[in-house]
Amino acid sequence: MITIHHYLILSALLFTLGLLGAVLRKNILIVLMSIEVMMNAINLTFIAVSRYLRVMDGHVVAFFVMAVAAAEAAIGLAIVVSLFRTRQTIKTTDWRMMRG
Amino acid sequence: MVKFLPLIPLLPLAGFLFNAGLALVATRRKKAPAEWLPSLIGCLAPFLSFVLSVGAFWVLRQNPHEPLITGPLFSWFSTSLLSVDFGFLVDPLSSVMILIVTGVGTLIHIYSIGYMKGDQGFARYFSYLNLFLFFMLLLVMGDNLLVLFVGWEGVGLCSYLLIGFWFTDAEKAAAGFKAFVVNRIGDFGFLIGLFLILFAFLSQSQGSENSYLNYSFMENHKEIFAPLATVITLCLFAGATGKSAQIPLYVWLPDAMAGPTPVSALIHAATMVTAGIYMVARLFFLFEMAPVTLSIIGSIGLATALMAALIGLTQYDIKKVLAYSTVSQLGYMFLALGMGAPVAAIFHLMTHAFFKACLFLGAGSVIHALHDQDIRNMGGLFSKMKYTGITFLVATLAIAGIPPLSGFFSKDEILLMTYVNGSPVFYILSVLTAGLTAFYMFRLFVTTFLGKTRHPHPDHIHESSLVMVYPLKILAFLSIVGGLVGLPHVLGGENRIHHWLGYLKEATEVPHQLELRLMVISTVWCLFMSGLAFYLYCCHPGWTKRLKQKGALIYSFIFNKFKIDELYQAVIIKPLLFISTTLLWKGSDQKIVDGILVHGWTKVATVSARLLSLLQTGVLGHYLLFLWGGLIVFLFLAVR
Amino acid sequence: MLIIILKILIPFLIIFNMIPFLIWLERKGSAYIQDRHGPNRAAFFGIRLGGMLHSLADVLKLITKEDIIPLHVHKPFYLLAPFLALTVACVTYAVVPFAHPIEINGEPFTFQAADLNVGILYILAMASLGVYGVMLAGWSSNNKYSLLGGVRSSAQMLSYEIAMGLSLISVLMVGGSLELNNLVISQGATPWSWNFLTQPVAFFLFTTAAFAETNRNPFDLPEGESELVAGYHTEYSSMKFAMFFMAEYAHVIMASALIALLFFGGWQVPLMSTDFLREQAGLGLYILLLAHGILFMVAGIFLLTWFKKGKYGDLRDYEVLVWGIPLVLAGLGLSLYTLLHGSFDLTPLGSQIFAAVVQFMTFMAKILFFCWFFIWIRWTLPRFRYDQLMGLGWKVMLPLGLMNLAVTGIILLMR
């Protein structure tokens, strides 16, 4: 019997994995992808709770999250490309201009 | 009539706004505007106020026991502890005051047109003058102590502005500054008195009504003040000493002569400086409850009168003499108050306003003609400036207490009350002072108008224009007849002012015999002193010089105003400056506040920022890690 | 369960069988357009099937050819890419309806593998996945030209997907549903109510975008042989290469099917609604069979007229006889049987099935026509330059699609 617990824990797991990827990896593109994973985990929670409560608002929110993810990916990749053009690298540790 | 009461102060305010606008425009254009407009507006506003005041007086005369009250015009502020409404009150006392203020004020305004002619700040001058009238009327007409205080501060401001009217002259600006600062000291006492009144009410609060500062309310509940009366009245009197130039705060008034002479006449002789007397008279029900205060007031008034008269004997500056004379006369008024005779004080206030304004304006006329203030450069002006001379003589006679001019009646009243209520020493000293007054006034008159012309360019001297002469004439007339309102019963008069203001204090019955005897004594004494002065300065000027040389030590001591200014400088200002500069500024502010608190904290902030900025590694993963850590903490706190 | 498997399998088989046919059609068509003969040599005991045997031969050759995996490739993705391409191309058929749904014992039966309520979105989603095979192939080949091909392909597909989606939205607005079946039904049986007339701009946009999505000329830059050798499949050989080819043709068929479904009434028989077909099923079957008999005979006789002994001098001379005689005989038999039997009397189920069969045939005819259209275009138009391609996609089709959307919306509101 699959309950909402399963979905919640699964989404927590996905979120944690995404976070781990974002924290551990130094490749900016993988960090971006990990952020997408985190968003997916959140979407999963929304959909699961939507199913549980039998309202569709969660679907709408998931839709918005996707839109935001798309915008984020577009901008993020544009930034990565323009950064790569000047620095020839995509390692996050190579970009430390804002270091204190 | 009540409907029009607010107009009395508001008309000068409108005049102020108009003239201030004109002055601003003039400053913008760097060109003096036409003078007819500010003078018209500036004189029309007080004149209309005067007309309204007369109307108010007229209405009040029908039924003197029902003061005209506008009721609260608007609620100024209202809290659970205290509520203050803005309202106007015209009772007999304030009706007398507004008549003096607007009447004398109007005359002085008109006089100013001539006096200030061609001045760069013509419109500015009239705007200040109108503003002064507004605040003075607010002070007099306010129905509670706080409105009075507003007017009190406002006239202080205008006084400052007008003393320093020619602010490009550093000395004059400094005089204004001095007046302001000294007044502040007095105002501090006044404020404490106000707070104490509030404290007295609040500590024994009963009933729902809380407009504590209303005069009528205070009078109806005056028993509340019984325990604090002495302290409160002393504090209030401290304020009065500042405003009305009494010992120890009189030092500003002689310096205030730096302003234009009409200003000295209006503010520093006729109206503003009497605010303290008005305030004490207004709250006389309170002062009555504190006999200690009254005796202190009397002593200080007498001391001031005597000391100022002595200083006045020695001064050469025409305005300075008049200034000390003013201080001396104010001392008389306080003496009257101290002797429990507010009516006499107000009576003297009124007559003093007439003849002192006349004197000042006459002096102004002389100064206008000579462009000089030193009486040693004058003399023999009587023939050249006939009207000025005559009016000046009339006013001198009035102030000297020669019957039947106004000064005689009012001063005699005070001397009588001193004899009746005070000790013999007080009486003797006050009579002595009266003689001194007569002496220095005749010295002034004789030196200025009689004798030989000592001015280097005597041909240029001429009588002033009509706008200046007519106010002089009117004021001289008032100086002559002004005393008739207080013509005592013993001389067959009705003593109207006693009936009019009788509610302030029950008049004491004095045996007619005694009254007559005292009158004769003082009249003879004053005549003798006047004659002496006339004789000494007119016929034998050499004697005075020899006298000076004989008593050079005492003379110079008196000439230097008893070294009071130096004393203040040494005892108060120097230590104060030392404390401010060395201890507070260089020691505590620079070292402790700046050094430790301000810069110390910036050091702390800088160092901690350096340390915190170590967290700012620039590595994306670290930031995410911190974010995550925050999330974990938040979750722990939120979910637990 | 069996029905489901059949539902999945039959379209699959149809498509897989159409691919060799299309290859033949392409070659023959190009030959016709270029005024030459085209493939005609391969023969099996003299049977050439008009060159169609070449396709079979090709299949045999590709299957048996040595599978070369270059050393420098990224092996997992190199292997995965062709499968991905083909799979994505094929799964799209799951939602294509082949005929009007019928009722069996009161239970609805649809002629599509999966009746999804998200219909067209599913197609869009799958179409957007089509780029993966190409990209992966290009990247994993670890070859400059392949990579360029892959990059071009991904950019091109992303760009044209937008125009495609926009044109689809306006069609959806007119049809009022996401389900393809409903869309087809809403178009009606009359050709002048089909969407290619009500939505001409959308039709133009969709067709163009479909060309781009299939990477076919004039949008075949990912594999432009004059620039990139062979683009993303340069390093591929044997069956893997064939899979890319099959994927391309599967895409073509799919695109044709979509054009037919969305703009040309899908399985709607022109002027004959489903109800009409069902009512007149007996007569219809009679006419249909008779027509086929006559058609077969005519075709057979036509073939037989080609016979000329000694044309080639070997068994090929007799090929027309092998096809022509049975055709004539079958046509004769069918016609006689129909004529003798007279009008048919079908059960309700039978009439439904008849209607479905007719619709299915109509649909296939439409698909074939558009496949031919693809081929026709390919051999007619030159290839775009890359910047022209992008300019067309972003500066012409996107604004056009948006405008079309707005106009459609306004018209729908006014109605």
Place this chain on the structure above:
Amino acid sequence: MSETIFFYIFAVISVGMVLLMIFQTNPIVSALYLVFGFFGVAGLYVLLSAPFVAVLQVLVYAGAIMVLFLFVLMLLNLRKEDLVYDRLNWRKIGVGGVAILFLGFLAHHFTRIQIQPFFDLPENFGTPEGVGRLLFTTYLIPFELVSILLLVAIIGAVVLGKRQ
């Protein structure tokens, strides 16, 4: 029963693919794994009766965003030495431990909530029509705002990507 099986299949796919994504040196391979992970999540959406969102997931994430990622990755054409995988060290193990603790904490709290099994759903739950109706009525203003957001993102990306 089949729901359980499918749930575990999809769960394993998504989690496994994401794990592979994280621990993969080559970003292109990572992206591919992530695509498969997204398919797993889409499958979960279908199980949760959200076909519309599932299709959107495929369309947007797999079909657009990841293609964009791949496109950029191919465009950058990274060299091998750029991709040297940062080796496992104590710091990473520590972060991983914290992650596991975090997960345990979350799981603990999720399971503590009292819940009921899934109920049957109303008609057209999760269909495009249902979601669209909600989207264009209750959430109309957020929807419009999102469109503005996307427009801004487009312009921003163009400006950023433009060669000076």
